[in-house]
Amino acid sequence: MFKTSIKRAATLAAAAGLAVTASLGVAQAEYPEKPITMVIPLGAGGSHDLNARVITSIIPQYLDQAMIVRLTPGSGGQKGTQEVAKAPADGYTLLFTHNYIDMLQQHVENLPYDPMEDFIPIARVNYAPAGVVVRADSPYQTFEDLVTAAKENPNAIRMSHSGNWGAFFVPAAQIMKARDFSLNLVPYKGGGPSMQALLAGDSDVTMGFPSTLGSLLDAGEIRVLATAGAERMFEDVPTLAEVGVEGDIGFMHRVVLAPKGTPDDVVAKLTEAFNALVEDKTFNRMMSRLNETIDLIDGDGYQVMRQEQDLAYKDLVNELTSQ
Amino acid sequence: MLDQFLAGFAMAMRLDTFVLMGAGLFGGMLVGALPGFTTLMAMAILLPISFFLDPIVGIPFLLGVYKGGIFGGSIPAILVSMPGTGAAVATSRDGYALTKQGKSRKALDMALFSSVFGDTASDIFTIFMIFPIAYLVMQFGPPELFAVLLLSLVIIAATSGSSPVKSLIMMAVGLWLSFIGTDPLGGVERFTFGLFDLKSGIPLLPMLIGVFAIPEIAAVVIRNEKVQQLAALMGERLTRKEFKASFRTICRSTVIGTGIGIIPGLGQVVAAMMGYSAAKNASDQPETFGEGNLEGVAAAEAANNAVNGPTMVPLLTLGIPGDNVTAILLGAFVAQGLRPGPQLFEEQGATVFAILIAMVFANLMFLAIGYLSIPFFSRLVRIKTSVLVPVVIMFAFAGAYVFRSDTFDLLMLVAFGVFGLIAKAGKFDVMPMVMGFILGPPMEYAFGQTIAMGNGTTLAFLFDERLAALGILTATPVIGFLLWRRMRSVPSE
Numbered sequence: 001m002f003k004t005s006i007k008r009a010a011t012l013a014a015a016a017g018l019a020v021t022a023s024l025g026v027a028q029a030e031y032p033e034k035p036i037t038m039v040i041p042l043g044a045g046g047s048h049d050l051n052a053r054v055i056t057s058i059i060p061q062y063l064d065q066a067m068i069v070r071l072t073p074g075s076g077g078q079k080g081t082q083e084v085a086k087a088p089a090d091g092y093t094l095l096f097t098h099n100y101i102d103m104l105q106q107h108v109e110n111l112p113y114d115p116m117e118d119f120i121p122i123a124r125v126n127y128a129p130a131g132v133v134v135r136a137d138s139p140y141q142t143f144e145d146l147v148t149a150a151k152e153n154p155n156a157i158r159m160s161h162s163g164n165w166g167a168f169f170v171p172a173a174q175i176m177k178a179r180d181f182s183l184n185l186v187p188y189k190g191g192g193p194s195m196q197a198l199l200a201g202d203s204d205v206t207m208g209f210p211s212t213l214g215s216l217l218d219a220g221e222i223r224v225l226a227t228a229g230a231e232r233m234f235e236d237v238p239t240l241a242e243v244g245v246e247g248d249i250g251f252m253h254r255v256v257l258a259p260k261g262t263p264d265d266v267v268a269k270l271t272e273a274f275n276a277l278v279e280d281k282t283f284n285r286m287m288s289r290l291n292e293t294i295d296l297i298d299g300d301g302y303q304v305m306r307q308e309q310d311l312a313y314k315d316l317v318n319e320l321t322s323q
Numbered sequence: 324m325l326d327q328f329l330a331g332f333a334m335a336m337r338l339d340t341f342v343l344m345g346a347g348l349f350g351g352m353l354v355g356a357l358p359g360f361t362t363l364m365a366m367a368i369l370l371p372i373s374f375f376l377d378p379i380v381g382i383p384f385l386l387g388v389y390k391g392g393i394f395g396g397s398i399p400a401i402l403v404s405m406p407g408t409g410a411a412v413a414t415s416r417d418g419y420a421l422t423k424q425g426k427s428r429k430a431l432d433m434a435l436f437s438s439v440f441g442d443t444a445s446d447i448f449t450i451f452m453i454f455p456i457a458y459l460v461m462q463f464g465p466p467e468l469f470a471v472l473l474l475s476l477v478i479i480a481a482t483s484g485s486s487p488v489k490s491l492i493m494m495a496v497g498l499w500l501s502f503i504g505t506d507p508l509g510g511v512e513r514f515t516f517g518l519f520d521l522k523s524g525i526p527l528l529p530m531l532i533g534v535f536a537i538p539e540i541a542a543v544v545i546r547n548e549k550v551q552q553l554a555a556l557m558g559e560r561l562t563r564k565e566f567k568a569s570f571r572t573i574c575r576s577t578v579i580g581t582g583i584g585i586i587p588g589l590g591q592v593v594a595a596m597m598g599y600s601a602a603k604n605a606s607d608q609p610e611t612f613g614e615g616n617l618e619g620v621a622a623a624e625a626a627n628n629a630v631n632g633p634t635m636v637p638l639l640t641l642g643i644p645g646d647n648v649t650a651i652l653l654g655a656f657v658a659q660g661l662r663p664g665p666q667l668f669e670e671q672g673a674t675v676f677a678i679l680i681a682m683v684f685a686n687l688m689f690l691a692i693g694y695l696s697i698p699f700f701s702r703l704v705r706i707k708t709s710v711l712v713p714v715v716i717m718f719a720f721a722g723a724y725v726f727r728s729d730t731f732d733l734l735m736l737v738a739f740g741v742f743g744l745i746a747k748a749g750k751f752d753v754m755p756m757v758m759g760f761i762l763g764p765p766m767e768y769a770f771g772q773t774i775a776m777g778n779g780t781t782l783a784f785l786f787d788e789r790l791a792a793l794g795i796l797t798a799t800p801v802i803g804f805l806l807w808r809r810m811r812s813v814p815s816e
Contacts, residue, residue, distance in 0.1 A: 043647060049367055050654040057371040071367070072727065074523030075505055079727075082519070108510060112519050155778055164510060186465075186775045187508060189588075189768065192643045192650070196587065199641060200461040202776070211657070215642050215664025286374060289658045 031091055031266045035066040038094045038256070041080025041101060043073040046190070047128070047211070050290055051254055052096050055125065058283045062273040069096075076165070077101035078111060085113035089259040091266035094122065099253045100170055103309040107317040108165055119257040121306060122267060123274040124297040126287070128209040129228035130171055130250040131237070135198060136223050143225040143243045146205065150181040159183040160194040160203035168194065168207040170313070171228065171250040173320055178245040198222070209252070211291035248308060255302060271298055324672075331676025340380050340681060341688065347387025348689050352696070354388075355395020358407040358532060358722030362392025366651045378659040378674060383681040385655055389648060390442065390631070390685055393591070394693060397434045397624060398700050402427055403715050405536040407722065409527065409761045410591035410627045412754065413599040415535055417612065417619030424615050428701040432561035433569065433617050434624045435693040441577040441625035442632070443686040448581055449632035450679045456585055456633050457640040463586045465772035466785060466792035471586060472766040474799045475593050476759065481806035482600040484613045484752040493751055497759025500525055507764060508771040520731040529723040529732045530760065533739025534746070534753040536719050541744055544712055561617075569621040572602045576622045580629025587637065587645045588769070591627040592761050598626025604806060632682075638663050639675060 038056060042048050049071065056067040072080030081101060087093035102115055132143065140146040150157050161168035164187050176182055186203060188194040191212060198206040199221060208216075210233065216222045217234075226243050227233040228250025240250055256274070258267065277283055278296045287294050297305070347369075354365040366388050373381030393410065400411040401418030414434060421430040449456065463471075476494060483490040503514045504524030515521040576598035583594040602622035603612040612619045635652075637643045642664035644650035656663050661671055668675060706714070723736040746753050773792075777784030785793045 046647075046650060049651075050370075053367065053371050053654075054374075057374075069367075070728075071364075074727070076510065079523050109512075158776060164508060184775065184778045186772055187768075188772070192637075192645065193587070196461075196637060196641065196643045196645075197464065199643075200464060202464040212642065215662045215666060219665035221665055286658060289374075289660060290654065291657060 031263075031269055032063055032065040034092065035068050036063065036092050036094060037068050037070050038096050039070050039072050039080045039084050040096045041072055041074075041077035043071060047209070047292075048096060048098065048254065051125065051287075051292060054283065054286045054290065055096075055277065058280055058286075059273055059277050061280075062276040063269070076105065078105065081115075082112050084257070084259060085118040087259055089261035089263075091258060091262050091270065093259065094270075095119070095257040097255060097257060098167070099251070099255065099306075099309055100165065100167055102255065102257065103306055104165060104170060104313040104317070106310075107314050108321075116306070116310065118260055120260050120262065120267070121299040121302040122256040122258050122270050123299060124253050124255045124295070124302045124305075125274070125278075126254050126293045126295050128167075128211070128252045128254075128293070129233065130168060130207045130209060130252070131213055131227040131233065132175070132225045132240075133195075133198065133206050133208050133213065133222050134204065134225060135201070136220055138204065138223065140205075140225065141223075143238065146225060147179050147181050147243075150183055154182045155184045157183050157205060158186055158203040159205040160186050160188050160197040161207065162191040162194050163187050163189065167191070167252045170316070171207065174247075174249045174312075174316060175240065175245050177316065177319060178249075179243075207250075214291060247312065248305065253302070253305070267299065274298075327668075327672035328676045330673035331678075332680055334379055334673060334677035335383075335680045335684065337379060339377075340383050341684070343376070343380050343384040344387040344681065344685050345688055345692060347384040348391035348685065348692050349696075351388035351391025352395040352398075352693070353391075355392035355407070356398040356700070357395075358399055358405050358718055359528060359725035360722075361408065361726070362389055362396070363647050363651070365392060366648065370651055370654055373655045374658045378656075378661060379677050379681070381659060382652070382655055382678050383685060385652060386678075386682055387685050387689075390628075390682075390689060391692075393628060393631075394435065394438050394624075394689070397438070398431065399718075401430045401434060401620070402700065402703055403536060403718075404539040405715070405719065405722070406531050407528070408591075409531070409757070410595050412531065412535070412592070412757055413595040413623035413627075414620055416599075416623075416754070417614075417616050419539065420613065420615035421617065421620070426559070426615070428559060428697060429561045429565065429617060430620050431697045431701055432694075433566070433620045435690065435697065436561065436566060437569070437573045437576070437621040437625040438628040439686050439690045439693075440573050441580055441627075441629035443683055444577045445581045445584065445629040445632035446679065446682045446686065447632075449635060450676070450683075453636055453640065456636045459585050460587055460633075460637055462791070463588075464789075465769040465776065466789040467795070468586065468588050469766060469769035469773055470792040470795035470799070471589065472593070472762050472769065474795055474802065475589075475597060476762055476766070477799050477803040478600050478806060479596055479758045480755050481803050482603050482609075482810055483755050487807050487810070489751050490755045493746070493753065494755040494759040497756035497761075498763045500530075500756075501760045501763030501767075507768050508775075520729075524764075525760070526723075526727060526729075526732050526735060527761065528726045529735040530739045531757065532719050532723050533736045534743035534757065536715070537736070537740030538743040538747045540712060540715055540719070541740075543708060565617055569618045572605075572618045572622045573625040575601055575605065576625035577629045580626035581633055583626075584630035584633030585636075588765060590634075590646065591630050592758075594630045595623040595627040596758060598622045604809065609810065635679075635682075639667060640665065642667070 040048050040052055052069045056069050060066050072083055084093050084095040106115055134140050188197055194206050195208055197203045224237045226238050226240050228240050232239055278294050354360045355362055366385055373385050396407045396411040397414045400406040400415035402422055404415050404419035406412045406415045418430045480490040480494050505522055506513055579598045580594040583589045599622045602618055603609045634645055637645050638649045644653045723732050774781055
């Protein structure tokens with residue numbers, strides 16, 4: 001006991017010493033000495049954009065430099081991602097993306113970059129768990145009702161989602177694979193139109209993130225059948241795991257990546273800033289107003305999750321495209 | 324309901340609301356006037372400011388940026404034939420023709436008055452009809468959207484400047500250009516020849532600037548078109564008589580724009596074009612459209628602004644943003660603790676009415692701000708040609724570049740500039756091409772969705788569930804033929 005704490009103290013001292021020498025080494029040009037650009041490979045006004053606006057308006061306090069958002073939409077996120085992959089690995093160009101762009105697309109098409117080889121994660125800022133939703137007047141009272149009906153009439157139940165290979169399409173495919181049923185998947189341009197299709201009766205099922213579900217649920221317009229996540233989001237609604245769909249399914253992870261080869265001290269500085277950010281009161285207040293969670297995972301922790309996603313998505317895409 | 328409305332009225336009457344709304348309007352106008360900068364970008368950047376303001380101040384501020392930006396886009400469209408957005412394309416046609424005749428100030432005045440009228444009328448309509456509109460919005464799904472987009476394209480082709488055959492050729496070119504890139508539904512690459520730059524498709528802005536601005540710049544340089552000699556006439560403002568003469572057109576466009584605003588997914592581009600086509604069709608002298616008819620400017624501007632009111636409805640009644648602009652507003656709402664959705668009116672009725680009323684006042688304020696600043700903008704044309712041309716060229720290239728910061732877009736700009744010159748020499752109207760290019764992707768998407776919804780039995784699906792869409796599809800060829808016959812009976816260029 002005593003020994004281990006001495007050991008820990010020694011390691012800490014050594015680490016501190018290293019940090020000091022490292023900082024001496026770059027004393028003349030300490031990162032960051034100019035504004036940092038955060039590229040979002042998506043369009044203006046989406047949830048990533050909103051999250052980024054909050055992050056970049058508060059994180060400068062902890063970096064002593066401005067952080068600028070640059071929206072580079074195109075090719076389902078590939079344009080912006082490629083731009084950062086090509087950028088110098090100096091910590092001045094970061095990517096704010098999500099797991100489906102990051103780890104899924106490589107299995108669907110040929111990319112001009114290799115996400116595992118070209119990027120390292122800096123932080124997972126938060127995640128959004130998806131819920132499976134029907135209209136309040138739907139005949140499906142429970143998730144099992146839906147599965148039973150879908151098994152009786154394969155492809156007859158319409159599910160609207162936010163776009164092929166997107167944040168609702170992938171979990172839908174994973175759920176269908178796990179429970180062996182099939183729905184008629186109809187793409188819409190984003191989560192909003194997809195929810196509107198449900199409310200208008202154009203589709204029978206859809207998915208949504210908590211930020212959009214809350215007010216519709218309170219108004220009695222929709223019913224949630226199951227939600228992603230280890231814990232129940234709503235008291236009387238089962239989680240996906242409880243209905244037989246296990247694994248990292250139905251989450252959109254919002255992550256900050258940097259080009260591979262970014263110096264360790266830069267990564268450390270950024271990690272430190274994100275750690276301080278999630279403790280910031282204003283940040284917490286603004287994110288909760290946007291109905292967003294805050295659940296920071298550091299780069300190393302998220303790298304493990306990326307590797308798992310990589311394998312899971314590879315299997316999923318192989319299965320879907322081999323049919 | 325009425326007490327909430329009155330409470331909202333009282334809430335909106337605050338000095339700081341008006342001051343910030345004015346700042347938003349002016350800032351939005353400046354940003355909108357710079358080609359390459361979109362209103363959307365300005366709103367996204369300014370969004371965090373609104374987080375720290377009171378809801379009755381912060382949201383009108385953003386709305387000000389939005390409204391100012393839309394009008395701002397018509398300034399370069401009128402003065403230098405450089406539409407920064409699809410919505411300003413129809414305006415640039417008659418607007419720039421008027422500038423060449425030395426009537427830029429009249430054109431800008433007309434754009435301002437008709438914008439403000441269209442916007443105000445549609446906002447007031449929205450305030451009183453919000454629940455019926457919310458019901459109507461729900462009636463439009465992908466099949467209806469497809470049918471309406473197809474009908475719009477047919478109307479544009481039938482009423483454009485050149486002969487119907489030439490228009491159809493150009494529209495086909497535009498539709499084909501819109502196919503280049505990744506297929507929006509399946510993710511398959513089309514006509515990219517393996518070039519990554521083409522994967523995300525051809526960018527709109529370099530095309531707009533290329534086909535509309537470059538040929539006009541070339542005309543000034545090559546043929547030495549004397550724009551500046553008419554500068555003496557520039558000072559004349561729009562007369563009451565001219566406004567009255569266009570008033571019917573403005574009202575018609577307002578109705579069209581409001582109607583199009585109700586259909587989710589259509590937006591300002593379609594509204595402006597439909598308003599313009601309807602005005603041309605109703606006119607006794609359709610041949611004057613495109614040659615500098617004030618009614619053309621009025622028709623396009625009233626229609627594209629009238630879209631604004633109804634687009635707020637899905638956001639306010641369901642909490643669902645229909646486009647990126649309303650998505651940013653949604654962010655501003657929730658950050659303020661207002662949760663748009665079915666209960667917003669019960670919980671926060673007065674605040675919502677205050678915001679809607681502030682929208683109406685924003686229009687009136689904008690009338691004043693715009694009227695006072697137009698003389699400064701229209702002075703731009705008085706700059707000597709030897710100075711103006713290089714500056715416009717610089718803005719053309721900067722505008723094409725800044726949108727995506729991609730040098731590939733500069734090549735596109737030059738290519739479309741050359742294309743525009745050739746088309747002009749062959750008397751091909753580029754408008755149908757641009758419209759085919761802009762409306763092609765949403766139409767294709769809606770088509771794909773319709774096929775997916777029918778799950779292999781499209782026709783049966785339409786007969787069973789979607790008679791309205793089927794009706795529009797059936798009527799489309801008839802409407803197209805009637806318009807074509809009418810347009811053929813008048814001499815075209």
